[in-house]
Amino acid sequence: MRLYKCDISGMPLYFDSHSSVGANNAPVGFAPDTLTAHRLEEVGDGLFKIPGRPIKRWRYCANAPFDGSNWLVEADDPNPFAIPARYNRATPNTDSPEGINRFHKLGAAQRHLFYSILRFGLPCPGRREDAQTGLVFDFLEDKVGEDGTLIPAITAHENGLISLRAAEADDAVRESVRISMGEPYRTLLGHFRHEMGHFYFAQLVEKNHMLDEARMLFGDERKDYAEALKQNYEQGPPSDWQERFISTYASCHPSEDFAECWAHYFHIVDTLESVKSFGMSLEPLRHRSLDAELEFDPYASTSAEELVEVWVPISIALNTFQRSMGQRDMYPFVMPPPVVKKLDFINRLIARSRHNRKRARPAKSKN
Missing domain, CATH: 3.30.413 (Sulfite Reductase Hemoprotein; domain 1)
Incomplete structure (x- = not known):
């Protein structure tokens, strides 16, 4: 998750901020078109503008009183929800x-x-x-x-x-x-x-044509789901699950393996973006294998290996911080090579989807 700053004071704003301490607690909103948080200026009738973007007018999501949303909706959008x-x-x-x-x-x-x-x-x-x-x-x-x-x-x-x-x-x-x-x-x-x-x-x-590769990595998702769960609950995970899966639940069925790896991929990428936003790096004394410095955009990584190389030392550090506070490990998982291959499949799947969507967009008019 990115770290933002107030358009007026320059002080930090966070993804879920509702006000800017550095701007006399002025309202803050999250603009979905740029995925950025901004200090807002009221213009009346429940509408706001973003400094530096005077053309658009915004309002808060209609759910804001109930779910605490700070997401914005364009004023002329007929849908009142973010x-x-x-x-x-x-x-x-x-x-x-x-x-x-x-x-x-x-x-x-x-x-x-x-x-x-x-x-x-x-x-x-x-x-x-x-x-x-x-x-x-x-x-x-x-x-x-x-x-x-x-x-x-x-x-x-x-x-x-x-x-x-x-x-x-x-x-x-x-x-x-x-x-x-x-x-x-x-x-x-x-x-x-x-x-x-x-x-x-x-x-x-x-x-798409990646289904065969998915079945090679995760197994055949057509496997009887109810029977697989029954076997998992009665017999437990396979004895070697830690060598092939990210969690015990991932081992019960190919569909759950994919979903677990998908979730962990999101965990890793989003946390690494937070690491990058805060400028964090690691250089533990006499442990060069745990050095970590993030010099790329996790949301546009070239491979899962690139992500995992940084994630492993970062997750060890975060777990150590948790233990220092008497808390459970923040990330109590390990990543054997088969799991990294599965994460790389997801990385390529998302990259292909992004590429295909860009190709499908109509060309902008030059007028």
């Missing part, structure tokens, strides 16, 4: 402080997800463009059975529909699930990125 919120179908119940708090956390993770989608230039057709498999989100509430038993909502993907359990926005709920599932890592943003991996397998892999 890009991430346009994909929502079912949202949390906001009749209570608990519901609003959940929506804030879900919305923040969703906007972070869409930053990367837009940064990569990935196609993201919704249900208006593709009524059968276009992207749509349902944030689902848990239900209570007739006997009073809690029936948790399920986080899943099916034909472009991503359902997320709203209760996992509650730290206590998510942590209890993480422990019961024996997972080293579980976050809302991780859920979003994982489920989007399923979506993009259908969008980018199934529809």
Whole structure:
């Protein structure tokens, strides 16, 4: 994630900033056309302008009072919602402080997800463009059975529909699930990125000639899914899973392997952009193999090897910082060579998609 600065004071602004401390707490908004955060100037009627860009007028996303969005919408856009919120179908119940708090956390993770989608230039057709498999989100509430038993909502993907359990926005709920599932890592943003991996397998892999290569790396996604999960829960992961997979869940089925690798690729690239924004580099004493200096744009990397070479020492440092604070490792995963090859496939897949979209754009008029 990039680090921004106030247009007036020059002080730092962050992706989710709502005001600029250096400009007397003036409002801040995120412009999706440039993927940049700006201190705003009010022009009346709930509209704003960005310093240095006097032509356009902006307003906040209509969901801002409910999900805390700082994303902007052009004033003349008939759709009152910012890009991430346009994909929502079912949202949390906001009749209570608990519901609003959940929506804030879900919305923040969703906007972070869409930053990367837009940064990569990935196609993201919704249900208006593709009524059968276009992207749509349902944030689902848990239900209570007739006997009073809690029936948790399920986080899943099916034909472009991503359902997320709203209760996992509650730290206590998510942590209890993480422990019961024996997972080293579980976050809302991780859920979003994982489920989007399923979506993009259908969008980018199934529809092009890279499907055969995907099956060589991840396995055949046509393998019986229910039987694979049953076997995983009854017998556990294969004994050598750490030599071939990024997580135990990735080992249960080729589709989950791809989705897990997709999520981790997003984790790595986005964190490395933060590292670059803060000018971080590593040169630990007598450990030259852990030197790390990021001199390229992670969102335009030439290979996964290039990313991993920097990511490994950075992740070791971040884990060490966490341990110094008595916290769990921030990134409790290792990357064997087969996983790096899978990440490289995803890197090439995204690069190909970006290239194809640029080629498909109509030429701009010279007039």
